[in-house]
Amino acid sequence: xxxxxxxxxxxxxxxxxxxxxxxxxxxxxxxxxxxxxxxxxxxxxxxxxxxxxxxxxxxxxxxxxxxxxxxxxxxxxxxxxxxxxxxxxxxxxxxxxxxxxxxxxxxxxxxxxxxxxxxxxxxxxxxxxxxxxxxxxxxxxxxxxxxxxxxxxxxxxxxxxxxxxxxxxxxxxxxxxxxxxxxxxxxxxxxxxxxxxxxxxxxxxxxxxxxxxxxxxxxxxxxxxxxxxxxxxxxxxxxxxxxxxxxxxxxxxxxxxxxxxx
Amino acid sequence: xxxxxxxxxxxxxxxxxxxxxxxxxxxxxxxxxxxxxxxxxxxxxxxxxxxxxxxxxxxxxxxxxxxxxxxxxxxxxxxxxxxxxxxxxxxxxxxxxxxxxxxxxxxxxxxxxxxxxxxxxxxxxxxxxxxxxxxxxxxxxxxxxxxxxxxxxxxxxxxxxxxxxxxxxxxxxxxxxxxxxxxxxxxxxxxxxxxxxxxxxxxxxxxxxxxxxxxxxxxxxxxxxxxxxxxxxxxxxxxxxxxxxxxxxxxxxxxxxxxxxxxxxxxxxxxxxxxxxxxxxxxxxxxxxxxxxxxxx
Numbered sequence: 001x002x003x004x005x006x007x008x009x010x011x012x013x014x015x016x017x018x019x020x021x022x023x024x025x026x027x028x029x030x031x032x033x034x035x036x037x038x039x040x041x042x043x044x045x046x047x048x049x050x051x052x053x054x055x056x057x058x059x060x061x062x063x064x065x066x067x068x069x070x071x072x073x074x075x076x077x078x079x080x081x082x083x084x085x086x087x088x089x090x091x092x093x094x095x096x097x098x099x100x101x102x103x104x105x106x107x108x109x110x111x112x113x114x115x116x117x118x119x120x121x122x123x124x125x126x127x128x129x130x131x132x133x134x135x136x137x138x139x140x141x142x143x144x145x146x147x148x149x150x151x152x153x154x155x156x157x158x159x160x161x162x163x164x165x166x167x168x169x170x171x172x173x174x175x176x177x178x179x180x181x182x183x184x185x186x187x188x189x190x191x192x193x194x195x196x197x198x199x200x201x202x203x204x205x206x207x208x209x210x211x212x213x214x215x216x217x218x219x220x221x222x223x224x225x226x227x228x229x230x231x232x233x234x235x236x237x238x239x240x241x242x243x244x245x246x247x248x249x250x251x252x253x254x255x256x257x258x259x260x261x262x
Numbered sequence: 263x264x265x266x267x268x269x270x271x272x273x274x275x276x277x278x279x280x281x282x283x284x285x286x287x288x289x290x291x292x293x294x295x296x297x298x299x300x301x302x303x304x305x306x307x308x309x310x311x312x313x314x315x316x317x318x319x320x321x322x323x324x325x326x327x328x329x330x331x332x333x334x335x336x337x338x339x340x341x342x343x344x345x346x347x348x349x350x351x352x353x354x355x356x357x358x359x360x361x362x363x364x365x366x367x368x369x370x371x372x373x374x375x376x377x378x379x380x381x382x383x384x385x386x387x388x389x390x391x392x393x394x395x396x397x398x399x400x401x402x403x404x405x406x407x408x409x410x411x412x413x414x415x416x417x418x419x420x421x422x423x424x425x426x427x428x429x430x431x432x433x434x435x436x437x438x439x440x441x442x443x444x445x446x447x448x449x450x451x452x453x454x455x456x457x458x459x460x461x462x463x464x465x466x467x468x469x470x471x472x473x474x475x476x477x478x479x480x481x482x483x484x485x486x487x488x489x490x491x492x493x494x495x496x497x498x499x500x501x502x503x504x505x506x507x508x509x510x511x512x513x514x515x516x517x518x519x520x521x522x523x524x525x526x527x528x529x530x531x532x533x534x535x536x537x538x539x540x541x542x543x544x545x546x547x548x549x550x551x552x553x554x555x556x557x558x559x
Contacts, residue, residue, distance in 0.1 A: 060427045083429030090423055097420045099294040099467065102476035109417035113428035117414065144475035147532075160424070 011074040012037050013168050013199040014059055019068035021051075021058050028054045030223040031068065036168075041190075041200040041213050043231065046220035052203045053091065055220065056172055059201070060088055073168075084113040087161030089171040092154050100144045103156050107131055110160035131159040134192065136185050151182025158189060169193060171202040175210065183209050207231055265500055273394045274386035274453075274496055274506075280401040281450040281462065282492035286470075286484035287408040288446045289463025291439050294419040294477075300337070300440075301460035304447045306356040307333030308456055309363025311448075312381045316370040322381065323396045327448040333359060334444035338437055384455035384507030386496060393452055400449045407442045415439060416477055453492065454507040461511040462488060469518035472525035487517055 014036040021029040028051045036042045044052045057063040059070060061077060070077040073085060087110070110131075111124050132138045135155035140148065145156055154174060161169060169190075175183055187209045194200060194213055207214060211231060219227035265271050285301075292300050311329030315322030333355060340351045367373045380388060389397075408415070418425040418435045426432045443463075450459045470483035495510030 062423055062426065081429060083427060086427060088424060088427040090421070097294040098296045098298070099290055099477055099480050100471055100475050101416070101420060105416065105477050106420065109413065109420060109425070110428065112413060112417055112425070112430055115413075116429070117411075120413070142475065147475070164428070 012071070013040070013073060014201055015069075015071040015074075016055070016059070017069045019055070019058060019070060020066045021054055021063050022066055023054070023063075028063075028223050029058065029065075032220065032223065032225050033228075034218055034225070036199055036201050039194075039197045039199055041194055041215045042202075043207065043210070043214045043217045044201065044203045044220065045205075045207075045217055045232070046226075050220040051223040052220050053172055054223075056170055056201065056203050060086070060170060084164045085167045086113075087164060087166035087169045089154075089157050089161045089169070089174055091172040092150065092157060092176065100146060102142050103132065103137060103145055103148070103159075104128060104141045106145050106156055107159045107163050110163040113164045127163050127165065128159075131163040134162060134189050135159045149179060149182075150177045151179040151185075154178050155182055155185060155189075158186065162189075162193070167198060169198055169200045169202070171200070173203050173205060175208055176205065186210075187213070265497065270387055270389070271500060273389045273391065274500075275493065277386065277389050277394060277397050277453050278492040278496040278506075278510075279489055280397055281453045282489035283485055284401050284404040284408075284446045285450050285459065285462035286466040286488040287481070288404060288439075288443045290467045290477075290481055290484055291408070291415050291419045292443060293464055293467045294416070295439075298464045299460060300334075301443060301447060301463040302457075303337065303352060303356045304330050304334050304444050305451075305456035305459045307359035308444070308447055308451065309378070309381070310359045310366065311363075312378065312451075312456075313363040313366025313370070316373045316377060317366045319370075321392065321396070323393055323448060323452070326381075326451060327396075327400065327445060329359075330444035330447050331441050334440035335437060338440040341436075342433070380455075381451055382455050382457050383505060384451070384453050384458065386453055386499065386506045389452050397449050397452070400445050404442050404446050404449065407438060411435070411438070412478075412481070453496075454510050458507045458511045461514060462492070465511070465514040465518050466491070469514070469521045472518075472521040473528070487514070491517060 012035045014034065016032060016034040018031045018033065019029055020027065020031050032051070032055060034042075034044075034055065044055060046052045054063050058065050059072065059077070072080045073082065075082075107128050108120065108124075111120070111127060115121075115124055129138065129141075132141055135158055137152060137155055137159065140152065145153060148156065154177075158171075158174065161171075174186055178186065190200065190210065191213055200213075202210070204210065207217070214231050216229065217227065217231040218225060219232070266275075289298075289301065292298055308326040308330040310333075311326035312322045314320075314329065315325035318325070336355060337352060340348050340355070363378065364375065367375065367378050370377075379385075414425075414430055414435055415438075417428065417430060418432055419439075422432060422436075425435075446463070447456065447459050450462060454462055466484040466487040467480065469487055470480045474480045474483060491510050491513040495513050496506050498504065498513075499506035499509050
């Protein structure tokens with residue numbers, strides 16, 4: 001399954017080979033292979049406890065890995081330093097900081113992967129405004145994040161990931177507990193990002209409104225890969241005739257999904 | 263202003279201002295990380311340093327700084343590695359530190375718990391020139407860290423996991439926060455005392471939050487409150503002959519209560535403004551985000 005991409009760079013953006021991980025003494029990942037090619041949108045699906053969050057967190061180094069290899073942009077994860085290329089959207093938790101913070105302050109912290117210990121320049125402030133514009137929260141810039149709804153809060157976290165202008169987005173259940181209006185905004189934001197060639201790895205509980213964007217689905221069960229290929233058959237209204245599956249990035253780039261998968 | 267004619271009062275006021283600045287400046291990060299009581303723990307540990315200072319006839323301020331910094335680093339290490347038993351380990355560290363202080367000071371020649379009490383509850387009038395020099399130096403370090411690294415410390419305290427993915431040296435920054443907090447405890451020790459230090463780190467921040475929506479504003483207002491109450495408490499203790507540490511802490515709590523009462527109508531007005539904004543875009547009942555909205559497509 002290493003050949004899932006036929007795209008230009010050749011290097012997969014994310015590559016996991018035989019990765020195992022444990023939480024306590026319990027094996028959570030039992031040797032999974034997972035590749036995300038450049039410009040590809042891969043959904044990681046599975047029931048609760050199947051290891052999908054752990055898999056994503058192992059990529060960003062939040063879970064100690066007991067075996068296997070992880071590469072990001074072709075660099076072994078331990079030596080990977082170019083974090084500005086990675087935008088991470090964690091699972092939204094109800095726990096917030098103990099001190100109020102404005103939307104702008106939270107989003108600005110995403111820019112630290114570029115500014116590091118330097119000062120915030122004009123371009124950085126503009127990037128923050130752009131990111132807020134993208135998720136439709138420009139008018140809430142000075143509000144406290146605590147005053148936002150769950151869906152708006154999720155949009156703030158996505159803006160925080162986008163503000164470093166990443167080439168790869170990693171999202172953990174971005175649609176969980178998000179109201180319909182925000183789901184639409186999130187889908188549109190993601191579509192725009194994918195249109196610019198951003199690669200995406202996202203954990204989803206179900207495909208939902210993001211389904212048309214997804215190139216490939218990897219289904220986990222009990223820490224093993226159960227399925228790696230086209231998204232599982234759509235049911236419900238997505239299967240109805242006339243439901244348009246748009247892959248905007250196919251227009252300006254070679255299709256990612258080749259016959260290899262079917 | 264005859265109060266300024268006395269050298270000991272000049273020193274006391276200078277020390278008070280520095281404490282008023284540094285304690286909330288560090289405290290805001292502790293509150294943000296929901297470790298509001300960490301300052302209290304460091305204060306307990308610093309007691310061993312004060313006791314050692316007496317025993318070895320060296321400066322209690324520098325000895326307390328050294329021991330408090332070591333204690334803070336150990337606390338941070340416990341937080342990393344001691345997930346499940348962390349709180350037990352911290353409890354032992356705190357009470358061991360307190361017991362150590364009492365033990366050492368009683369072992370010191372001519373030492374008794376009476377010497378300790380000026381460090382426990384603060385004693386501005388006995389602040390020496392050496393103490394002031396040490397306090398100035400330490401306060402400069404604290405301000406440099408808490409203001410200079412505010413973006414980085416904010417990110418780490420707000421969302422540690424995300425901060426790691428931005429490539430920030432999270433462990434170093436966490437250690438730096440702990441060390442800075444330890445230094446602040448010893449800066450504040452002579453003014454409000456080790457047992458009351460934590461109040462000055464936490465309460466001005468909590469009071470400022472009643473008015474603010476953002477971190478930068480909370481930081482500025484908390485420091486302003488800190489300076490106000492430390493100066494006010496010091497001056498009050500001069501004229502009324504009351505203990506400065508207790509006066510400062512009670513004043514701070516008073517400010518908190520007043521701001522909380524004042525902020526209630528403010529919060530209501532903000533909520534109403536938000537609700538109006540929502541009604542304009544959705545033509546919906548203000549604030550009504552029902553369960554049906556959560557249904558996924």
